[in-house]
Amino acid sequence: MVLTAWASLAVLGVYFWTWANAARARARYDVPAPSMEGPEGFLRAHRVQMNTLEQLPLVLVPLFLCGAFLGDVWAAAGGLLWCASRILYALGYVRDPARREMGFILGMLACAALIGGSVVGLLLR
Numbered sequence: 468m469v470l471t472a473w474a475s476l477a478v479l480g481v482y483f484w485t486w487a488n489a490a491r492a493r494a495r496y497d498v499p500a501p502s503m504e505g506p507e508g509f510l511r512a513h514r515v516q517m518n519t520l521e522q523l524p525l526v527l528v529p530l531f532l533c534g535a536f537l538g539d540v541w542a543a544a545g546g547l548l549w550c551a552s553r554i555l556y557a558l559g560y561v562r563d564p565a566r567r568e569m570g571f572i573l574g575m576l577a578c579a580a581l582i583g584g585s586v587v588g589l590l591l592r
Contacts, residue, residue: 471534474546478526481550482519485557489516511564515557522553522574529581536588545584549577 492498492512498505503513526549534542556570 468531468534468539468542470539470543471530471546474543474550475527475530477550478523478530478546481553482516482523485512485516485519485553488557488561489513508561511561515560518560519553519557522549522578525578526574526581529578529585532585533581533588536592537584538588541584542581545577545581548580549574552577 489509489512492509493500493505496506496509498509505513526546530542530546530549533545552570552573554570556567556574559566559568559570
C-alpha cells in the first residue's frame, strides 16, 4: 500500500495548501483571529479550507479501505483524482464561487469511486 500512503500524503498536502492560502488571506485582508468575518477574498479562501477539511474523512477512510481490499493502484488513482479536483475547486472558488462546481463534482466522483472500490474489494474477499 505504498502508493496509497503516498496518495494520502498528497491529500494532506492539498489540505495544508488550502490552510496556507487561508492564512495568507487572513494576513492580506487584516482579519485578526479568531474572527471569521472579513472581505469576500478572505471568506472565499477560508471556505475553501473549511470545505476541504470537511472532505478529509470522506476521502481518507475509503482511500485506505480501497487500498487494502481492492488494490494499491486503484486507491492511489482515486486519491490523486481527488487531489486534482480539490485544487480545481479551490482555484475556481477563489476566482468566482460559481466556478467551483466542476472541481466539486470531480471530487465527489473520486470519493464515490473509492467507496465503490472498497465495497467491490470487500465483496471479492
